[in-house]
Amino acid sequence: MSIPRRPLAVAATWAVTRFLLLLCAFRVLVLPGPDVTSDVHAIYQGWSQVLATGTYPLDDVTWQYPPAAALAILSPAALPFLDYATAFFVLVFLADALVFCLLMYAADRPGTSLSGAWVWTLGVALLGPTAYARYDLMVTAVAVAALLAGAGRPRVLGALAAFGALLKGWPALLLVRAPRRAWTAAAVTGAALLVACVAAAPGAFAFLTFQRERGTEVESLGALVFHVARLFGWRGRVQLNYGSVEFLGPYVPLVSALSMALTVLAFGWLLLWRVKARGPVRPSTPADAAFTAVLLFTTTSRVISPQYMLWLVGLAAVCLVYRRGPMALPAQLVLAATGVTFLEFPIWFSHVVAGDWLGLLLLAVRNGLLVWASLLACRTLWRTTVPARVRRPLLPQPTRAGEPSTTR
Numbered sequence: 001m002s003i004p005r006r007p008l009a010v011a012a013t014w015a016v017t018r019f020l021l022l023l024c025a026f027r028v029l030v031l032p033g034p035d036v037t038s039d040v041h042a043i044y045q046g047w048s049q050v051l052a053t054g055t056y057p058l059d060d061v062t063w064q065y066p067p068a069a070a071l072a073i074l075s076p077a078a079l080p081f082l083d084y085a086t087a088f089f090v091l092v093f094l095a096d097a098l099v100f101c102l103l104m105y106a107a108d109r110p111g112t113s114l115s116g117a118w119v120w121t122l123g124v125a126l127l128g129p130t131a132y133a134r135y136d137l138m139v140t141a142v143a144v145a146a147l148l149a150g151a152g153r154p155r156v157l158g159a160l161a162a163f164g165a166l167l168k169g170w171p172a173l174l175l176v177r178a179p180r181r182a183w184t185a186a187a188v189t190g191a192a193l194l195v196a197c198v199a200a201a202p203g204a205f206a207f208l209t210f211q212r213e214r215g216t217e218v219e220s221l222g223a224l225v226f227h228v229a230r231l232f233g234w235r236g237r238v239q240l241n242y243g244s245v246e247f248l249g250p251y252v253p254l255v256s257a258l259s260m261a262l263t264v265l266a267f268g269w270l271l272l273w274r275v276k277a278r279g280p281v282r283p284s285t286p287a288d289a290a291f292t293a294v295l296l297f298t299t300t301s302r303v304i305s306p307q308y309m310l311w312l313v314g315l316a317a318v319c320l321v322y323r324r325g326p327m328a329l330p331a332q333l334v335l336a337a338t339g340v341t342f343l344e345f346p347i348w349f350s351h352v353v354a355g356d357w358l359g360l361l362l363l364a365v366r367n368g369l370l371v372w373a374s375l376l377a378c379r380t381l382w383r384t385t386v387p388a389r390v391r392r393p394l395l396p397q398p399t400r401a402g403e404p405s406t407t408r
Helices: 005-025 038-051 069-078 086-108 115-132 136-150 153-169 170-177 181-201 206-214 225-232 251-276 287-298 308-319 330-349 351-355 357-385
Strands: 239-242 244-248
Touching: 005 115, 038 069, 069 086, 069 136, 069 181, 086 115, 086 308, 115 136, 115 308, 115 330, 136 153, 136 170, 136 251, 136 287, 136 308, 153 170, 153 181, 170 181, 170 251, 170 287, 206 308, 225 251, 225 357, 239 351, 244 251, 251 287, 251 357, 287 308, 287 330, 287 357, 308 330, 330 351, 330 357, 351 357
Parallel strands: none
Antiparallel strands: 239 244
């Protein structure tokens, strides 16, 4: 039985790009810039040693993740015949392969296409080896599985969303357009997992304190203010702080507060949309809503780490599984932003830290693409889910000559 060209093409592209990513992860191919795999060799492995003693890393301010993240950090122990870093890269590769297979399988359903598999294949490749050097790809795999399963099994969606939220928080946004059964399953699953994590080791909530103390990271939207301000004599500094390179100095707390205010406004818009969205639910609507929500919260965050792009790529891929999905242009903008992200980290990260013209240009383009994608996704989601009579007030209808007007 012959394989159609398009499935063969996307499968071949996935295989070639993943082979190159593995070569980069194992340092066979060395790219310019900082070693993106150092987090696995040093930080993740150090955390795993602490977690293996039966406690969370209570004295490490870089531990800023929900309690179930311990499962991802400890997962290389499932391959005891490999060293920690090698086992981690293998497991991330398997998670990548799982997402690809799920998207290919979904493309066999009526009304679907291979566009989702293409978005995932290209998006992960565009991010470069950072995709394999963080556990975010594992979390994204859970989120993709949740959305694809949620089309017919809302309880599975809820359970996986809760699990993902306890891995890294953001998958809770998958429930923004989920039915009540999904919310119930999420509450039950989340409560059970949280109790298990608290009972397993002390310090399950230490991450809340460390996360609260973070400032404005140099790659975030708010950081553009200080990149420009440095050109005019702003007396701040760039420093490794709470696990990321951040701005410290005058007005940084103010910009961080404004970033959080933008996030609150985004949350308010989502609540308004959820109340107004009373039209028929399209097959792609839950994925479209989740993609828009995560896009908003990523763009307005005080921290936009390169690996965050994986979240958006995964959700965009699910949106484009549906043949008539409306999020094609925002997804393309996310792919473009992912490619620019690879250039700003790791290739030219020194320019970003220095804040020279090249670093400023890269951040302006990447963050500008994210803002554009966010606004376009909001507009698209509103227009495709909110009935026209709710979107705008009824206008007075023109009357024929001799007929009384209905306008008072």
